Amino acid sequence: MHGKALVVDLTTRKTQEQEIPQKYYEHYLGGRGLGGRLLHDLVDPKADPLGPENVLMFVAGPLHATRAFYSSKSVIVTKSPQSGTCLYTISSGTFCHNLAKCGYDVLIIKGRSEAPVYLVVQDKTVEFKDASKIWGMNTGDADYFIAQKVPAHASIALIGPAGENLVKYACVVTEGRQRNAFGRGGAGAVMGSKNLKAVAVHGTGEVPIADAGAMREAQRLVTQRLAAAPDWKVAMRKCGTRGVLPPMNSGGILPTRQWHTGQYKGIQAFAPETIRNEWIVDNESCADYCPNPCYHWTTVKEGEYAGATAFGPEYETIYAFGTNLENDRFDSIIAVDDYCDLMGLDSMSAGLTIGWATECYERGILTKNDTDGIDMRYGNHRMLLELLHKIAYRQAGIGDLLAEGSQRAAAKVGQGSAAWAMTSKGLEFGGYECRGSWGQAIQFAFSNRGGCHHDLGTPARLEMGTPEATKVEGRGAFVKAAAGRRIVFDCSVMCAFPLPIIGVEPSAALLSAVTGHAFDVARLDEIGERVLNIERLFISKAGFGRADDRLPSRLLEEPLPDGPNRGQVVPLEALKDDFYGACGWDPETGVPKSQTLQRLGIDLRYG
Secondary structure (H helix, E strand, O other): OOOEEEEEEOOOOEEEEEEOOHHHHHHHOOHHHHHHHHHHHHOOOOOOOOOOOOOEEEEOOOOOOOOOOOOOEEEEEEEOOOOOOEEEEEEEOOHHHHHHHOOOOEEEEEOOOOOOEEEEEEOOEEEEEEOOOOOOOOHHHHHHHHHOOOOOOOEEEEOOHHHHOOOOOEOEEEOHHHOEEEOOOOHHHHHHHOOEEEEEEEOOOOOOOOOHHHHHHHHHHHHHHHHOOHHHHHHHHHHHHHHHHHHHHHOOOOOEOOOOEOOOOOHHHHOHHHHHHHOEEEEEOOOOOOOOOOEEEEEOOOOOOOOOEEEOOOHHHHHHHOHHHOOOOHHHHHHHHHHHHHHOEOHHHHHHHHHHHHHHHHOOOOOOOOOOOOOOOOOOHHHHHHHHHHHHOOOOOHHHHHOOOHHHHHHHHOOOHHHHOOEEOOEEOOOOOOOOOHHHHHHHHHOOOOOOOOOOOOHHHHHOOOHHHHOOOOHHHHHHHHHHHHHHHHHHOOOOOOHHHHOOHHHHHHHHHHHOOOOOHHHHHHHHHHHHHHHHHHHHHOOOOHHHOOOOHHHHHOOOOOOOOOOOOOOHHHHHHHHHHHHOEOOOOOOEOHHHHHHHOOOHHHO
């Protein structure tokens, strides 16, 4: 890597290059890990995430701009306005490839512009551009406007009205027509708070590869692992992530009706063959360097949602706006996915927050007077676009309430509604029912960025149907191991979808070939553990402790009513003890012990 960060101060409109210590690369690689370490250096953990003292960082990894397979991901790191924790958020695309070609590993944006602005970074040149004409535009129109003014292969990351209006779960959208997103945790609101509409990056340099021959061998290892799993290759190409909906449903892991149950009776509406035959119009990779394209364009050709088109929807969006709301209208989910991208909204948090409000409505806690006359019943697909519009523009009433996310909304509404605000640390859960998957319960409760399905390796997919899934002993060590592997991919940076198929060995081989330094699985495991702990240190200093590693009472007190996990609840306190013990964290506070930090070589000044 280059050893340099580009620092842009929006307040003073000055830029500078900053050296990054070599030790940071040795300890944290890049991407999520390097960003997590730099967040410690640059941001007070108690800082206001929407204040000028917060930074927004685009962080490249060692594999960017090397044409390594599955390196088509980019990373943003900041302090989350949704959870108040450290946030890394990942998007498909070429943004960090272009950043690496500019000669930088990190783009650090700090301060706040007095007027709306967008940035154009071309190699070593930075321009501040007036964004007043595009402030208020949706992401599609704004991307088109900027694309006419930058080189053809520039990468553009930008916000829509949701980010401008500081919706707590506003996302950052990239890749133009595909509209991929840095989806989770509210990075779009951070951009909006800085009056920053967009960043365009175009680099023409090259990233050196230490051993080209070893690189070819590492690529060959990836293809060999893929060839050994032909069924997975075909399924991902034909169905993408939505292909797991039926098995998750039969395993009792698919959250339904705001997590009342883990099975959806109308699952046939989302069967892979149904979607492929009725809705998919094209198969495409999310960006360059992917040997197994798994994304699909879907289009609505007739009916009330005619004309809607989406680069998806993927599993999580179908769960959030489909099974969770008992909505079997896939055409409405395509339209919702399209609209969330245009507004710059995280579809997962949006769907779960609407789900929280829907249950409040069905219980009589919210009435039509509170919902601006909208009939918020389960299964009412026609409410969705109207609600999303109100949220994106923070319209007074239901829009402004739901723009805060379900945890803050529940705190305002009260009346026991926190029981079905499906969040941890303010971030809504991914689509994996965890009362019958206690590793997944650990994932949600202890995730450093909040109730995230990605952070610690998605244990539900690994343990579903096994007897160990509902045993306390050993769940902590199991999740810690899964977390380390996932974190390594987030630091490299590689797509996590093929991780269960190709394993960590190809990542070690690719990193060794590119950097010229020796990596093996043991060293990568240690890096993953170190990143987990540096993130934990940040949130500990921000005020999070054992009491904040929590789950909503629905999961602790309401047994699953049906399916293979019928009767199960989550024994959270016992799981806390097991996970803390596996990680070497203090059982009373959840803070990493000093001996754990010393073993990992983490500077105690940041502990």
